[in-house]
Amino acid sequence: MTTMHQLVGTWRLVSQHTHYPDGTTIATRGENPDGILIYDEFGNMAVQLMRTDAQLVHYTDLNSRDTAMSGYHAYYGTYEIDEKASVVRHHVVGAAFPDYRSTTQVRHFKLEDDILTLQARSTVEDNFRVLVWQRVTR
Numbered sequence: 001m002t003t004m005h006q007l008v009g010t011w012r013l014v015s016q017h018t019h020y021p022d023g024t025t026i027a028t029r030g031e032n033p034d035g036i037l038i039y040d041e042f043g044n045m046a047v048q049l050m051r052t053d054a055q056l057v058h059y060t061d062l063n064s065r066d067t068a069m070s071g072y073h074a075y076y077g078t079y080e081i082d083e084k085a086s087v088v089r090h091h092v093v094g095a096a097f098p099d100y101r102s103t104t105q106v107r108h109f110k111l112e113d114d115i116l117t118l119q120a121r122s123t124v125e126d127n128f129r130v131l132v133w134q135r136v137t138r
Helices: 003-007 054-058 065-070
Strands: 009-019 025-027 034-039 044-050 072-082 087-095 104-112 115-121 128-135
Touching: 003 072, 003 104, 065 072
Parallel strands: none
Antiparallel strands: 009 025, 009 034, 009 128, 034 044, 044 072, 072 087, 087 104, 104 115, 115 128
């Protein structure tokens, strides 16, 4: 089975952490974030990420990078997989945060059973984010 076939489906966000060069790690969207990631068999994808804690009230401006990275963010588009590099590229068509529109978001992935881990290096700061997803089976 190809990696694309293994990624197809719906995934629920388990955790999202940002890792900094000094060794610091923070829960980017709080301790109990929520989100959904959908990959279909035709190469389309969509993702929504959100805080669920009391800090959510500080992230309401969808034009703000802080909101996109730490509060609420959603985008959709197409995806392609580079199996040899363990990379999935999200070609963004539409996004809540305007600066994501018409970009390609590169995510390194690791797939173990029903757990998908995506890692993304920041293009603005010297850090990287790790998002852990659980396959939705019902």
